[in-house]
Structure formats: structure tokens, C-alpha cells
Amino acid sequence: MASFLQHARRVAYDTRKADHAPVRQIRRVSRTAPLSLFIEVLEADGCVIVKDFTDEATLAKADHEVRPHLEQQGEGAKVGALQGKTRTVTRLIGKSATVREKFFADPLYQDLCEHFLSLETTHWYGDKPLTTTSHPLLSISITFDIPPGTPAQGLHRDDKNHHARHSHAESYQKGRDILLGLFVPACDTTKANGATRVVPGSHLWGDEIPNFGKDGKRGVVDAELRMGEAFIMLGSLYHGGGAYEEPLGVPKEGTRESRTVHAMFSCTGVHRQEEVSFLSYPIEEVKTYSKIVQERLGWKQSEPNLGWVDLKSPEFLLAD
Numbered sequence: 072m073a074s075f076l077q078h079a080r081r082v083a084y085d086t087r088k089a090d091h092a093p094v095r096q097i098r099r100v101s102r103t104a105p106l107s108l109f110i111e112v113l114e115a116d117g118c119v120i121v122k123d124f125t126d127e128a129t130l131a132k133a134d135h136e137v138r139p140h141l142e143q144q145g146e147g148a149k150v151g152a153l154q155g156k157t158r159t160v161t162r163l164i165g166k167s168a169t170v171r172e173k174f175f176a177d178p179l180y181q182d183l184c185e186h187f188l189s190l191e192t193t194h195w196y197g198d199k200p201l202t203t204t205s206h207p208l209l210s211i212s213i214t215f216d217i218p219p220g221t222p223a224q225g226l227h228r229d230d231k232n233h234h235a236r237h238s239h240a241e242s243y244q245k246g247r248d249i250l251l252g253l254f255v256p257a258c259d260t261t262k263a264n265g266a267t268r269v270v271p272g273s274h275l276w277g278d279e280i281p282n283f284g285k286d287g288k289r290g291v292v293d294a295e296l297r298m299g300e301a302f303i304m305l306g307s308l309y310h311g312g313g314a315y316e317e318p319l320g321v322p323k324e325g326t327r328e329s330r331t332v333h334a335m336f337s338c339t340g341v342h343r344q345e346e347v348s349f350l351s352y353p354i355e356e357v358k359t360y361s362k363i364v365q366e367r368l369g370w371k372q373s374e375p376n377l378g379w380v381d382l383k384s385p386e387f388l389l390a391d
């Protein structure tokens with residue numbers, strides 16, 4: 072297995088072989104598989120599909136909570152990779168208890184965040200060592216809803232927001248990434264309706280101009296997802312929303328035709344969150360959230376000495 076992976080890596084990432092790099096598929100793994108398999112696939116490919124992440128009833132609940140916010144939206148934002156067509160629901164985990172407690176708080180996703188993003192460091196007070204751990208934070212939660220007539224996004228890395236720098240690597244080194252994303256589709260996503268385009272293996276590329284070939288498709292795979300599946304990717308993976316060129320004539324009853332995906336990104340506990348959680352989620356609402364969500368929003372200090380109030384971890388403010 073290991074040598075097969077090494078070979079596949081060499082073939083897929085050799086940017087000098089410009090024209091015939093094989094397109095790898097995104098691997099699908101069942102949530103009953105050991106965590107180590109998810110880690111192995113993420114390290115090798117930069118992304119993985121969880122086959123049985125959730126179910127239709129849970130997706131229907133999330134849809135019920137999110138859809139009214141979506142339907143209120145007119146023009147989409149023009150910022151970052153967004154080009155004005157994509158409708159969004161920001162501060163998503165405050166608007167949907169289901170997205171928050173069933174998707175974002177999912178133990179598999181959180182375990183992977185802990186593995187890839189937590190930081191453990193030993194430092195010295197004189198000759199006394201102290202080892203501390205900083206746990207991940209939610210960076211942003213947002214629904215991306217693209218209607219027919221949406222062009223493909225330019226392929227990009229989401230850790231651009233944190234000015235991340237990358238050097239070419241033959242194999243994965245823990246600590247390389249500062250973001251881990253979770254995409255939960257609210258409909259089946261296909262090439263025709265703008266499934267996210269991803270470049271498996273590109274998390275090991277450096278910062279030089281990426282080579283997607285003359286046609287811009289080299290190494291690019293459509294992350295076609297069935298409802299109930301989820302897509303997890305490292306923040307250094309090249310990706311972008313796909314094109315939804317023509318209406319397919321398949322809107323759900325009472326809704327506009329669109330491709331809807333709920334996305335959540337976690338960052339390390341020492342990076343700045345994309346959405347300012349303390350201003351996005353009022354304290355009275357945070358008190359009703361599960362403990363893991365409170366912690367991931369920053370209501371627990373990052374050891375040592377970050378995120379304090381009066382030199383104390385802020386969760387005492389949630390106590391009454």
C-alpha cells in the first residue's frame with residue numbers, strides 16, 4: 072500500500088510531465104473505517120469523501136433552517152473567490168442548529184481537526200520545560216448556493232487568507248496545514264450543476280504558479296457528491312466551485328434551481344478566524360451550544376496564554 076501510494080504520488084505530481092498526468096479519483100471512505108485511514112488518505116491526496124456522513128432526515132432539517140436565509144438573498148457577494156452569482160448564508164452555525172451540532176460538531180470531523188490542526192509545543196521557563204496544546208477553532212461556516220449561469224471559480228487555496236506559504240513536498244509532514252474544510256452537500260452535486268473542482272495531491276505543491284495544463288483541467292477532478300456524503304479537504308488543496316452553465320430543470324419543490332453546499336472550515340488555535348466569532352454569535356446563544364462548539368468558537372483559551380479575559384480562560388463568562 073505504502074509503495075503504491077508513493078508511486079502514485081510521484082506520477083501525479085511531477086509537474087514536468089505537463090500533458091498526461093493521470094487524474095486521480097477522490098477516495099470514498101466509510102465513517103466506520105479507523106481514523107488512521109482518513110488521515111492516510113488526507114495526507115496522500117489532500118482530500119477524502121466520507122461515504123455515510125449523514126442522512127436524508129438530517130439534511131432536510133438543515134435545509135429547513137437554512138433555506139429561508141438563502142431565499143432572502145438577492146445579489147451574491149463579490150469577494151475572494153466569490154464572483155457575485157453565488158448566494159451565501161454566513162454565520163451559518165448560528166442559523167442552523169443542525170449544521171452546528173450534527174455537521175460541524177461531528178466527532179469524525181472534529182477528530183480530524185484535532186489531528187491536523189492542534190499544536191503541541193514544549194517551551195522553557197528557565198530550565199523547566201512546559202508542554203502545552205492549542206486546539207483548533209472554527210474559522211468560518213457558510214452555505215454556498217450557486218444558480219445556473221455561474222462560471223467556474225479560479226482554482227485556489229483557501230489558506231491564502233492566512234498568507235500560508237508552502238514548499239513542494241514528496242510526502243506529508245504533520246503541521247503543514249492550518250485549515251481543514253468540511254463540505255456537506257444539500258443536494259447531489261455533479262459536474263453539470265457545479266460540483267466543487269479539486270486537484271488531489273496539490274496540497275503537496277509549492278507556491279510557484281500552478282500548472283493545470285493548457286486546457287486548465289490537468290489533475291482536476293469534480294467532487295461529485297451524493298446527499299448524505301461529505302467532502303473533507305486540507306486548506307492547502309487547490310479547488311474552486313465548478314460551473315453551473317445551463318439550467319437542468321430540476322429545482323426542488325418551492326425552491327430555486329441551485330447547487331447548495333454547507334461549508335465549514337477550522338483553523339489552528341493560533342490563527343485569526345475568518346468570521347469573528349465573538350461578534351457573530353451572541354453570548355446568550357453560545358450558552359445554548361454544545362461544549363465542543365463553544366470551545367471551537369474560542370470560549371476556551373489556547374494554551375499557553377491566548378484568548379484570555381482578565382488572564383483567565385473565557386468560559387467562566389458562559390457559566391450563569
Ligand SMILES: O=C(O)CCC(=O)C(=O)O
Binds near residue numbers: 224266268313332
Ligand atoms: O462553492 C464551492 O464549491 C466552493 C467555493 C469556494 O471554494 C470559495 O468560495 O472559496
Ligand SMILES: [Fe+2]
Binds near residue numbers: 152228
Ligand atoms: Fe475556496
